[in-house]
Amino acid sequence: MPDIVRFFEDRVESTTESLQSALAHVALPSTVDDADLYFEHTLREHYSVEDGMVKKAGQDVSQGVGARIVSGERTGFAFTEEFSPRQIAQALESARRIAQGPGSGRPLALSRPGRPQHNLYPTTDLAFDRPVPDKIGILETIDRLCRQESSKVVQVMASLAFEDKTVQIVRSDGQVVVDRIPLTRLNVSVIAQEGSNRQTGSYGWGGRTDFSGIVSPERLAQACREAVRQALVNLEARPCPSGTMDVVLGPGWPGILLHEAIGHGLEGDFNRKGTSAFSGRIGQRVASPLCTIIDDGTLPGRRGSLNVDDEGTPTQRTVLIENGILRGYLQDRQNARLMGTHSTGNGRRESYAHPVMPRMTNTVMLPGESDPAEVLASLDRGIYAVNFGGGQVDITSGKFVFSMSEAYYVEKGKILHPVKGATLIGNGPDVLTKVRMVGTDMSLDTGVGTCGKDGQSVPVGVGLPTIRVDALTVGGTN
Amino acid sequence: MNVVPSQNLPSKSFEDGEEAIRFILEAARSAGATSADALFISGVEETVGVRKGEIEKVQAAQSRGIGIRVFAGTRQSSVATRDLSPDHLRTLVARAVAMAQHTAEDPYAGLPDRILPPAIDPAKLFPEESHSPSRDELVERALATEKAALSYDPRITNSEGAECSRSHSHIVFGNSLGFLHGYRKSSYALSCSVIATSGDQMERDYWYVTGPLWEKTSDAEGIGKKAASRTVRRLGARRIKTGSYPVIFDPETARSLIGHFAGAVSGSALYRNATYLKGREGTPVMNACMTLREDPFLPGAPGSRPFDGEGLPTRKKTLVDEGVLQTFLFDTYSARKLGRQSTANAVRSLGDGPGVGISNLIVVPGTSSLEDLMKKAGKGLLVTELIGFGVSTVTGDYSRGAFGYWFEDGAILHPVSEITLAGTLDEVYQNIVDRGSDLEIRSSINSPSLLVEGLRIAGD
Numbered sequence: 001m002p003d004i005v006r007f008f009e010d011r012v013e014s015t016t017e018s019l020q021s022a023l024a025h026v027a028l029p030s031t032v033d034d035a036d037l038y039f040e041h042t043l044r045e046h047y048s049v050e051d052g053m054v055k056k057a058g059q060d061v062s063q064g065v066g067a068r069i070v071s072g073e074r075t076g077f078a079f080t081e082e083f084s085p086r087q088i089a090q091a092l093e094s095a096r097r098i099a100q101g102p103g104s105g106r107p108l109a110l111s112r113p114g115r116p117q118h119n120l121y122p123t124t125d126l127a128f129d130r131p132v133p134d135k136i137g138i139l140e141t142i143d144r145l146c147r148q149e150s151s152k153v154v155q156v157m158a159s160l161a162f163e164d165k166t167v168q169i170v171r172s173d174g175q176v177v178v179d180r181i182p183l184t185r186l187n188v189s190v191i192a193q194e195g196s197n198r199q200t201g202s203y204g205w206g207g208r209t210d211f212s213g214i215v216s217p218e219r220l221a222q223a224c225r226e227a228v229r230q231a232l233v234n235l236e237a238r239p240c241p242s243g244t245m246d247v248v249l250g251p252g253w254p255g256i257l258l259h260e261a262i263g264h265g266l267e268g269d270f271n272r273k274g275t276s277a278f279s280g281r282i283g284q285r286v287a288s289p290l291c292t293i294i295d296d297g298t299l300p301g302r303r304g305s306l307n308v309d310d311e312g313t314p315t316q317r318t319v320l321i322e323n324g325i326l327r328g329y330l331q332d333r334q335n336a337r338l339m340g341t342h343s344t345g346n347g348r349r350e351s352y353a354h355p356v357m358p359r360m361t362n363t364v365m366l367p368g369e370s371d372p373a374e375v376l377a378s379l380d381r382g383i384y385a386v387n388f389g390g391g392q393v394d395i396t397s398g399k400f401v402f403s404m405s406e407a408y409y410v411e412k413g414k415i416l417h418p419v420k421g422a423t424l425i426g427n428g429p430d431v432l433t434k435v436r437m438v439g440t441d442m443s444l445d446t447g448v449g450t451c452g453k454d455g456q457s458v459p460v461g462v463g464l465p466t467i468r469v470d471a472l473t474v475g476g477t478n
Numbered sequence: 479m480n481v482v483p484s485q486n487l488p489s490k491s492f493e494d495g496e497e498a499i500r501f502i503l504e505a506a507r508s509a510g511a512t513s514a515d516a517l518f519i520s521g522v523e524e525t526v527g528v529r530k531g532e533i534e535k536v537q538a539a540q541s542r543g544i545g546i547r548v549f550a551g552t553r554q555s556s557v558a559t560r561d562l563s564p565d566h567l568r569t570l571v572a573r574a575v576a577m578a579q580h581t582a583e584d585p586y587a588g589l590p591d592r593i594l595p596p597a598i599d600p601a602k603l604f605p606e607e608s609h610s611p612s613r614d615e616l617v618e619r620a621l622a623t624e625k626a627a628l629s630y631d632p633r634i635t636n637s638e639g640a641e642c643s644r645s646h647s648h649i650v651f652g653n654s655l656g657f658l659h660g661y662r663k664s665s666y667a668l669s670c671s672v673i674a675t676s677g678d679q680m681e682r683d684y685w686y687v688t689g690p691l692w693e694k695t696s697d698a699e700g701i702g703k704k705a706a707s708r709t710v711r712r713l714g715a716r717r718i719k720t721g722s723y724p725v726i727f728d729p730e731t732a733r734s735l736i737g738h739f740a741g742a743v744s745g746s747a748l749y750r751n752a753t754y755l756k757g758r759e760g761t762p763v764m765n766a767c768m769t770l771r772e773d774p775f776l777p778g779a780p781g782s783r784p785f786d787g788e789g790l791p792t793r794k795k796t797l798v799d800e801g802v803l804q805t806f807l808f809d810t811y812s813a814r815k816l817g818r819q820s821t822a823n824a825v826r827s828l829g830d831g832p833g834v835g836i837s838n839l840i841v842v843p844g845t846s847s848l849e850d851l852m853k854k855a856g857k858g859l860l861v862t863e864l865i866g867f868g869v870s871t872v873t874g875d876y877s878r879g880a881f882g883y884w885f886e887d888g889a890i891l892h893p894v895s896e897i898t899l900a901g902t903l904d905e906v907y908q909n910i911v912d913r914g915s916d917l918e919i920r921s922s923i924n925s926p927s928l929l930v931e932g933l934r935i936a937g938d
Contacts, residue, residue: 050750051749051750053582053584054581054582055554055581055582055584055587056554056555056556056581056831057555057556057577057578057580057581058555058556058557058558058574058577058829058830058831059557059558059570059573059574059577060557060558060559060829061557061558061559061560061561061566061570062559062560063560063561064541064560073529073532073534074532074533074534074535074536075534075535075536076535076536076537077535077536077537077538078537078538078539079539079540079541080540081540081541081542081543081560081561082491091538094538095536095538097536097613098533098535098536132576132577132580133580136580136581154751155750155751155752157750191750191751191752191872193751198751198754198872198873199872199873200870200872200873240877240900242720242898242900242934242935242936243720243936243937243938244720244936244937244938273529273636273638274636275636275638275673275680275682277680353539353541355535355537389867389868390866390867391866391867392865392866392867392879393865394682394865396673396680396681396682397679397680397681397682397712397715397895399865399879399881399895399896400879401865401866401868401878401879401898402866403866403867403868403877420873420875421868421870421873421875421877422868422877422898422900423866423868423877423878423879423898423900425866425879425896425897425898425936426896427896473896473897473898473936473937474898474936475868475877475878475879475898475899475900475936476877476900476934476936477877477900477901477902477934478934
């Protein structure tokens with residue numbers, strides 16, 4: 001393993017001293033509140049199988065330095081893809097033009113890089129350490145297992161992708177943090193056919209954990225079984241009813257409800273600008289007393305976890321809603337400063353080429369006291385949704401949607417039959433006030449979430465127990 | 479491989495796309511590749527954002543990257559990088575060739591059978607620019623836009639700001655059959671998003687323009703006013719009763735509806751068994767009033783291009799003629815796999831090998847105004863915004879969140895929110911009974927308003 005403290009010193013075309021002297025010329029005006037340089041080198045590798053063949057394999061090298069200057073509400077941002085002191089100083093100079101006033105203040109200082117305080121992911125047993133045929137073999141196994149599950153499977157598409165990201169964050173307050181961040185993601189997607197009825201099923205998983213665990217024979221078998229089971233269930237699915245009805249959400253990934261319905265609305269930038277449906281509502285009741293919701297970037301090995309955020313702030317566990325009362329927002333450094341509070345370690349960016357914004361990490365509803373079976377049994381007429389595709393929210397009006405990929409019609413507490421995928425729509429500020437029961441079975445998703453905001457994608461996680469929500473609008477065709 | 483190696487090897491990073499590609503193709507040959515192709519993209523971008531009359535952000539970007547695909551016989555692999563130094567490129571290409579030894583033999587994989595010149599002189603697709611704006615001009619235009627929006631109506635109470643940007647990119651593609659061509663294009667954009675309040679209801683909407691010339695953004699005041707009027711008219715939204723109603727998709731939402739069709743006619747989806755349109759060539763897939771054309775030569779349109787992602791000359795085609803599906807879209811791979819010819823619909827990005835995609839799609843407009851369409855429908859919903867991902871081109875199921883306006887007798891009565899639309903893509907396309915005259919080329923997919931009969935709406 002390379003010494004990550006020295007990683008960028010070895011790559012920047014000359015010594016730390018010459019970078020230091022190049023930066024010394026970029027004196028920051030006194031109107032500057034914050035400035036940073038974000039060095040990134042990311043190696044990605046990906047494989048995919050379809051039609052029974054691993055036809056695609058590839059690598060992707062992405063590297064650059066993002067320079068950012070923050071002055072009040074203003075942000076200047078530029079980046080370079082060359083690790084040369086001259087180019088880096090030029091990017092900083094370009095970003096600096098946002099700040100008013102003469103450049104008589106302090107120069108950006110480079111101190112000796114330090115490692116983050118906590119360590120949530122492994123640095124050995126990563127996918128990159130394996131020979132290429134091993135990784136291809138994993139996808140061949142997936143293809144075979146899925147086809148063995150059922151003769152109705154007519155297509156198997158699976159992918160394995162992983163990245164090894166090394167970052168160095170140099171802040172104008174003198175802090176320098178380095179981190180090496182692994183991420184692995186697998187996906188199995190099958191098409192099952194019966195006559196002219198064609199349906200899909202999928203299962204994805206991964207995280208910032210050691211590779212052996214992610215691709216163990218048990219894990220592969222479980223993934224294939226789940227993907228095929230879902231496709232076969234969907235072959236039996238009938239048209240979904242439409243209208244307003246009560247819904248039980250299964251544990252895990254359906255936590256995307258939290259992400260869309262309230263998570264985005266609690267991000268610091270929207271609340272500082274007063275454009276969120278949750279603006280100015282700290283201390284008010286926004287959910288039923290059964291709901292306590294946190295954002296936790298410190299869960300070991302999770303897809304949404306980070307040792308430090310992309311501004312070098314250690315991640316933390318932030319209480320957003322406690323027993324139904326709104327307690328806090330998610331902050332990066334700029335929005336925290338403007339709102340007179342501290343960063344919650346939620347300043348994130350897609351890459352060196354993108355500026356920082358407040359973003360979620362792992363957003364989780366804590367378990368309640370109801371037996372999950374009782375939650376389902378309490379449903380008089382409605383939908384039991386156990387799996388979802390993606391979701392979206394309008395943070396200003398609060399309206400959010402998410403789409404079911406596996407769901408059942410329920411009457412008098414009994415599952416009657418599966419229903420076809422449909423969209424659910426609700427109103428973020430009041431949906432959680434309609435949570436009637438919360439199960440004991442909180443589980444985190446399997447490591448599949450990618451959140452998009454303002455054109456930037458970052459990996460996230462969610463967690464949810466079985467819950468019952470009354471009066472959601474179900475977008476079926478019947 | 480018959481590529482001439484470049485003469486003067488620079489020791490520093492490549493700036494010139496053609497030179498970089500020649501070097502890569504030669505490096506691939508040396509490393510044992512039987513054939514290869516490479517895509518070079520470089521770009522300069524500048525974006526300014528203003529909010530409440532002040533500059534909020536200034537972003538400058540200069541980037542370039544290369545995507546490379548190598549073949550070892552019928553096995554392949556691909557690599558991409560932002561580091562264009564010769565040493566790194568040589569190492570990476572060698573790694574790609576080594577990786578390709580392990581992928582599956584695929585008899586259909588490979589470059590196109592032969593090379594042909596680009597279909598059109600790129601200069602005819604992308605107009606010559608008479609003026610490239612300074613940063614101050616971008617700021618001025620964004621400020622003027624936001625100002626017009628904020629002063630439009632007292633109910634406009636907040637702003638997400640206005641943004642103005644310019645980008646200039648250079649795209650070069652080459653392969654070991656000897657194809658090596660490039661083109662440059664510019665894009666300017668101006669957008670504005672504001673917030674209107676009434677009681678405890680808050681609504682946000684936006685408007686934007688984008689195009690190949692700076693002049694496209696000249697009506698700053700008009701764009702600001704349109705953003706504001708779109709926002710204010712959302713206030714007072716309520717739900718409607720669950721039921722089946724006529725629905726008019728406005729040009730923005732019609733674009734998204736037609737976009738799903740572009741995914742379903744892909745040859746890749748066809749050989750994967752992943753489209754509900756399988757087996758439907760030559761049969762009606764839309765109402766007889768619908769004709770859909772692809773035009774890669776629309777001057778200045780965002781999808782215009784002289785050659786596709788594999789270097790094949792692009793061409794115009796009719797996808798749907800009076801409702802009947804004329805052809806699927808193919809790249810070289812999906813065509814070979816199905817015993818067809820490429821339709822020059824390969825699209826290529828740095829990180830991934832070719833896939834199937836469209837250049838510019840146009841729904842041929844009709845003669846009805848929006849008011850005519852509303853009158854024809856009687857009463858129903860005019861949809862102006864769709865959210866969510868509830869669309870499957872495999873099953874054809876369609877279910878999305880929507881915002882719009884309830885109309886009766888040709889007049890809008892009130893805004894409608896927190897509802898969903900659902901059906902199947904097949905039914906929706908077959909039930910498009912009329913289309914408006916309001917076609918405007920704003921994007922790579924372009925449609926007039928479309929009137930769909932009897933769509934399921936879930937509400938109260």
